[in-house]
Amino acid sequence: MVTGPPVFAAIADPTRRAILDAIRGRERSAGEIASLFPVSRPAISKHLRVLRGAGLVRERRVARSRLYSLDPAPLREVERWLDHYRVFWAARLHDLKRVVERQERRPQPGRNP
Amino acid sequence: MVTGPPVFAAIADPTRRAILDAIRGRERSAGEIASLFPVSRPAISKHLRVLRGAGLVRERRVARSRLYSLDPAPLREVERWLDHYRVFWAARLHDLKRVVERQERRPQPGRNP
């Protein structure tokens, strides 16, 4: 049984990572998400439940559809864990800083509220 | 079956993350690692095999012991994946930059060669 923050287990599966990639940027309905993958709709439904359990997606009911959008907050836990290791590839830390600075200059994408 | 980069599955288990935390900093023997956890030594041996499969640990035979040390390289794959999401908590990007700058100023820990 995998205990600890569920986000680590949630992103272990490649299909779930792909789902996150698919809704990063724009909200999508469950059916729309399912259409992107070669597995059945119920399988996707279960993946979405896991992602919801990890707090990685928000669900919004609209008419007959359920629209899913990204909630990146739990990923900061992964980020925090990686912090302890980032020092080990410190040779490229200045690259990271440059990335950060580039993104700071960029306008906020702003997920729809 | 979990395909894709094995590093994501490797770090999904909390015991394996704890093992990485334990050998981050200093090399440890298999038995020493096992002594840190409430599970049997063979269980740890299997976890170490998974970590080796993901390229996260290096093994060095010394006398009767096997010494394990961290190989952080595969974690950069996780880092790279997170890059696409970091923009979504951009409000705190300047914090990250500060962390980076703090670590750049710090002397290199240098894993023994």
Place this chain on the structure above:
DNA sequence: GTATTATGTAACCATATGGTTACAGGACCA
């Protein structure tokens, strides 16, 4: 009301996973 659409849930299945105990093998010591 009834039909239709979109989605979650139940029941089930095969395989993966994480754990155990028992055993095998290589390296040091006498």
Place this chain on the structure above:
DNA sequence: TGGTCCTGTAACCATATGGTTACATAATAC
């Protein structure tokens, strides 16, 4: 050589996981 130490592997077990098909439910359309 024989014995002890350290560790990996084999065999096995219970449960988790990811998938399926069939059904239930909720909201719109008629």
